Amino acid sequence: MTGIHAIHGPAQSTRSPRMARLEWGLMEIEGLAPGKDFAPGKDFVLYPGGGHPWDRARHGTRHIPGIQPGDVQELLGRGVEVVVLGLGMERRLQVAPPARELLRESGAEVHMDEARAAVEVYHALTAEDRPVGGLFHSTC
Template structure:
């Protein structure tokens, strides 16, 4: 199963190829995507992305995870969260969201087992 391409990104709006709904923030993995609702885990810009935000995507058999920190990189990614991902044997890349989407799409296009979580504002 391939990772779906992110078809478009603008402030507060993301579209994933093959998905009828659009997202503000989203999670993607080989074969699927869904909204990333920060309220599920109590995430905020600081302290940032929690391991609980990533567990669902990590369970999808990915080799690499791309994290988009927002347009202005306001979303923090603590070292403890990066350590959590690496302990699962998954490579992680943290980038400004536009760069993160470009990197994710490049990897997905190459057939990599890549997942991502993307914040589309701040």
Template sequence: MSSPEIASLSWRHMKVKGCSSSYKDCKVWLGGSRAWDWRETETDHHPGVQPADLEEVLQKGVEKRVIRQGMSEALQVCPSSTVDFTVKAVAEYNNLVGQGAKVGGVFHSTC
């Protein structure tokens, strides 16, 4: 099983290959994706991505994680969350997918 590529990204819109839905924010993992609803973990721009935001992705067996902080990198990353790849996150994610890595991530598509 492989991680799906992110087909496109623009303001408030992300498309994941193999998924008929589009997302504003999403979680991706080996063989799947879903909308990332910040209300589930009380995430906000500050203090940012919480460890709980990544828990579901980690439970799917990923070995590497990518966090996208938004178009202006306004979404902060709580230091205890993970090591993050914030610059060019989609390109990094797709590069890892292309290498066959068990990769997952959380992606913010606005600010």
């Protein structure tokens, strides 16, 4: 994990940060690094007003069985109504059945796709000024 932990945008911000760059193993997120234009990292959790690098090991997230309920719960706990899951450049990151069930029960609108396609959807939704959050994985 990088030296960037929980970094939030301005308190009054309700927009989710934009991803400025995505390539294999690298994402740059606008406005998350203090004093810098972009915060670089490999995987990110983004939500209205901020985001941070995604420590997938925290909840036991691996490619299989996939994204865990704890990862999803962080987004829902931040008031996200639309969830975008970037499943990696080769779509190898799965979504564990308990996480799928949590998303279904929450009533959140959910989008899941390959990393680049997920970022396109995320940007389109944030442009509508909706409470959007996402989990993004930049490798396989």
